[in-house]
Amino acid sequence: MTISKPAVSNAMPSDIAPIENVPLRVQVADRLRNAILSGRLRPGASLVETALAEQMNVSRAPIREAIQILENDGLVETIAYKGKRVKPLTAREVAETYSLREVFEVMAARRILENGASLDLLRTHCDEMTAAAEADNFEALVAADEAFHHALIRLADHDLLLASWKNLYLRIHQIMALRNRDERNLSEVAGNHPPIVQALADGDAKRAIKLISDHTRILAAFDPATIVQTP
Amino acid sequence: MTISKPAVSNAMPSDIAPIENVPLRVQVADRLRNAILSGRLRPGASLVETALAEQMNVSRAPIREAIQILENDGLVETIAYKGKRVKPLTAREVAETYSLREVFEVMAARRILENGASLDLLRTHCDEMTAAAEADNFEALVAADEAFHHALIRLADHDLLLASWKNLYLRIHQIMALRNRDERNLSEVAGNHPPIVQALADGDAKRAIKLISDHTRILAAFDPATIVQTP
DNA sequence: CAATTGTGTAATGTCGACAATCCATAGGTG
DNA sequence: CACCTATGGATTGTCGACATTACACAATTG
CATH class of the missing domain: 1.10.10.10 (Winged helix-like DNA-binding domain superfamily/Winged helix DNA-binding domain)
Structure with a gap:
C-alpha cells in the first residue's frame, strides 16, 4: 500500500488548496x-x-x-x-491473516516496552471506543478500534512493521465487510483494550502479550463460516 | 512477490521442456x-x-x-x-529487515513445535552447510543457509508467512550482495544451525527461540557500515 | 543584482490499435 | 461413441505515438 499525504508544511490559509495531481x-x-x-x-x-x-x-x-x-x-x-x-478468500487465509496480525501486534508491544513510548495515544483511543460503545455507534467503534491498533503499531517505531501491518489490515477490512456483523460483542471488544494498555504501563510483557493474543483470536473466531466466494 | 513455478505435474521426460510462455x-x-x-x-x-x-x-x-x-x-x-x-537502503531499513525476519522465524519455530512437523529437511540442510563450510565453498554455504531458513518457514505451514518471508528475503539478498563478504565467520554461522534443530527436536521452545534470535542478530550485525547509496 | 517569468528538455502518464493466447464449442473421423 | 481438430470469441499482452508534468536554466524586468 502507498498512502502518501501531500504534506503541506507551510501552514498557509488553506483557501487556495494545493492542486492535487493524482495519476x-x-x-x-x-x-x-x-x-x-x-x-x-x-x-x-x-x-x-x-x-x-x-x-x-x-x-x-x-x-x-x-x-x-x-x-x-x-x-x-x-x-x-x-x-x-x-482474490478468493479461503477460511485458511482468514485464519492466517489474523495469526500474522497477532504476531505483528505482539512484536509491537515488545518494542513499545523496550523503547518506552508514551501510551497516551492508546488511552485516547480507548476512551473513544468506550464512548462509541455506550452510544451504540458501530461505525465509530470500528474506527476507534482500528485507530487503537494503528497507534499500537506506530508506537513500535518500525516502518517496515507498519507497512506490513497496513497491508495485512487491508484484508482485515475486507473480511469485516464480508462478515455478518455480530454487534452483540461490541462493548465486550471495547473492554478488551484498556487492560492491554494497563499491562503495557505496568511493563508486564507477558500479560500484555497474552491479552493481545486473546483479543486477536476472539476477532478471528467471530463467524468464519460467513466468508464465501462467488466464482 | 510472485514467484510461480511452471508446476509440471506429470513427471514426463523433461527432454522436451514444457513451452514457457512468460510475459x-x-x-x-x-x-x-x-x-x-x-x-x-x-x-x-x-x-x-x-x-x-x-x-x-x-x-x-x-x-x-x-x-x-x-x-x-x-x-x-x-x-x-x-x-x-x-530504493535507497538506509541503515535503519537494514535493521528493520532483520528484526522482522527474526520475528517471522520465531513464529515459524513456534508453529513447528505446535504442529509437530518433521525436522528431517532441516537436518539435511544442516549437513549441506557443514559440508560446504568444510569445502570452503562460500556460494554453496549461502545457498544451503537460505535453504535451511526457507525450509524452516515452509514447515510452519503458513502461506501468508511464507509469502511475507520471501518478500523480506529479497531485501536480505540485496543487503548481502552489497556487503563486503566477511568469510571468516562462515563455519561459525554454519555451526549455529544444528543447535536450533536440536532445540526443536527437544520441544524446547524457549531455547529454540533464543537460538534463532541470536543467529539473526549476528547476521544483522555483520558490517552494517558498508551499506551505501549512490545518489 | 535579485526576483520573476519564460522556455526547453527529459522523463513519466495516457491513449488507441493490433497481436497473442486461452477456452469452449462445434465438427469431423476412426 | 470416443477422440482429435479447427474455428471463433473473449481477454490479456504489446506496441508506437502523443499528452502532461517537473525541473533546470536562460531571459526579462524592476
Whole structure:
C-alpha cells in the first residue's frame, strides 16, 4: 500500500488548496480498492479491463496499472490471458491473516516496552471506543478500534512493521465487510483494550502479550463460516 | 512477490521442456531484480523506461509493468513525472529487515513445535552447510543457509508467512550482495544451525527461540557500515 | 543584482490499435 | 461413441505515438 499525504508544511490559509495531481491509476486503484474492501466487489468477482476502462472513461493502461497495484496489495490475482479477479478468500487465509496480525501486534508491544513510548495515544483511543460503545455507534467503534491498533503499531517505531501491518489490515477490512456483523460483542471488544494498555504501563510483557493474543483470536473466531466466494 | 513455478505435474521426460510462455514484463522484472539483488544496480540508481526499453528491445509498456512489480517487491520507488530508482537502503531499513525476519522465524519455530512437523529437511540442510563450510565453498554455504531458513518457514505451514518471508528475503539478498563478504565467520554461522534443530527436536521452545534470535542478530550485525547509496 | 517569468528538455502518464493466447464449442473421423 | 481438430470469441499482452508534468536554466524586468 502507498498512502502518501501531500504534506503541506507551510501552514498557509488553506483557501487556495494545493492542486492535487493524482495519476489516473491511483484514482482507479482507490476506487477499486474501496469497492473490494467494502464488499461491493466480492471475492471471485472478475475484473475485465475493457469493461472497467469504458465504465470509468479512461484507457486500459491506467486500469491495468491500478489492477497491478491491487495485486500488490494482495486483493486481486491475475491468470495470464484469461482474466483478473478479486482474490478468493479461503477460511485458511482468514485464519492466517489474523495469526500474522497477532504476531505483528505482539512484536509491537515488545518494542513499545523496550523503547518506552508514551501510551497516551492508546488511552485516547480507548476512551473513544468506550464512548462509541455506550452510544451504540458501530461505525465509530470500528474506527476507534482500528485507530487503537494503528497507534499500537506506530508506537513500535518500525516502518517496515507498519507497512506490513497496513497491508495485512487491508484484508482485515475486507473480511469485516464480508462478515455478518455480530454487534452483540461490541462493548465486550471495547473492554478488551484498556487492560492491554494497563499491562503495557505496568511493563508486564507477558500479560500484555497474552491479552493481545486473546483479543486477536476472539476477532478471528467471530463467524468464519460467513466468508464465501462467488466464482 | 510472485514467484510461480511452471508446476509440471506429470513427471514426463523433461527432454522436451514444457513451452514457457512468460510475459515480457516478467522476464524484464526478473532480469532487473537479478541486477538489483546481485548489487549490479545499486540503491539510488535511476531506472529510465525509455533507456531500458531500448536496451532490452521491447516497448515501454512491459518495462513499466516490470518496474511496478519491483515496486511491489519494495526494491524500486517511483517519483511521479520525475523518475524511478532503486530504493535507497538506509541503515535503519537494514535493521528493520532483520528484526522482522527474526520475528517471522520465531513464529515459524513456534508453529513447528505446535504442529509437530518433521525436522528431517532441516537436518539435511544442516549437513549441506557443514559440508560446504568444510569445502570452503562460500556460494554453496549461502545457498544451503537460505535453504535451511526457507525450509524452516515452509514447515510452519503458513502461506501468508511464507509469502511475507520471501518478500523480506529479497531485501536480505540485496543487503548481502552489497556487503563486503566477511568469510571468516562462515563455519561459525554454519555451526549455529544444528543447535536450533536440536532445540526443536527437544520441544524446547524457549531455547529454540533464543537460538534463532541470536543467529539473526549476528547476521544483522555483520558490517552494517558498508551499506551505501549512490545518489 | 535579485526576483520573476519564460522556455526547453527529459522523463513519466495516457491513449488507441493490433497481436497473442486461452477456452469452449462445434465438427469431423476412426 | 470416443477422440482429435479447427474455428471463433473473449481477454490479456504489446506496441508506437502523443499528452502532461517537473525541473533546470536562460531571459526579462524592476
